[in-house]
């Protein structure tokens with residue numbers, strides 16, 4: 266996630282992690298406890314008996330973030346390798362994937378993806394993974410970006426996708442479906458998708474350059490933005506002749522900003538590619554609103570952990 270100045274000035278709600286299920290259940294999600302951990306799963310993926318999947322949350326790990334013990338699952342300069350490895354092992358055990366091989370990525374906000382068919386010792390650089398090999402757990406990490414899990418219920422193939430605004434703009438979700446079609450004959454109508462916790466349209470402020478890029482790429486982009494989208498996306502300079510205004514130098518208004526709903530954009534991408542809307546479960550929790558339960562890069566000004574979304578085929 267690109268660093269931008271912190272946009273969120275609303276009142277932060279502090280709620281108990283035990284209430285992770287609020288809002289989640291009614292949208293086809295289930296939160297459960299596994300020891301000290303709280304995990305989230307999408308009901309439709311849970312119905313596939315051959316698949317293992319889950320989304321981590323913040324609490325219950327060994328990492329020390331400030332005064333708080335958290336389940337950080339990504340390498341971070343503030344954390345130790347031992348803590349992250351122990352957290353990952355606890356997360357996998359909690360999911361029932363303790364004997365599976367975890368495949369992670371060195372994520373780079375790209376549309377680069379890989380087919381993996383055997384355990385790998387080193388991280389590949391990219392943002393999506395696909396497999397039909399049992400025993401592998403494909404993982405993406407996030408702390409605001411959208412983690413997307415896909416399962417082809419007919420051919421028993423799975424994918425994990427990391428989509429921030431750059432990946433969304435590069436149509437990484439759509440391209441991953443295309444890769445599954447190529448590799449496994451996947452048909453979009455057989456795909457079940459889960460879009461995990463991510464920064465919401467309530468909090469994700471972006472500048473004119475992002476609005477313009479989305480407007481150029483997606484005819485329906487306006488639906489995913491709140492704020493003066495048309496003005497920004499049109500490329501109009503808000504003050505083309507500043508000397509004509511009465512504003513003294515140094516007192517210009519800041520550039521207008523809009524808020525982007527990344528999950529809505531990715532949901533539409535999957536629907537446009539043919540995945541039935543009823544087979545797409547989008548989690549409603551906003552990472553920046555719910556830093557009591559989730560990690561948020563924006564909401565915590567960069568000093569935070571990483572959550573993990575994983576999916577695999579039982580060995």
Ligand SMILES: [Zn+2]
Pocket residue numbers: 464465466467468469551552553554
């Ligand atoms: Zn929010």
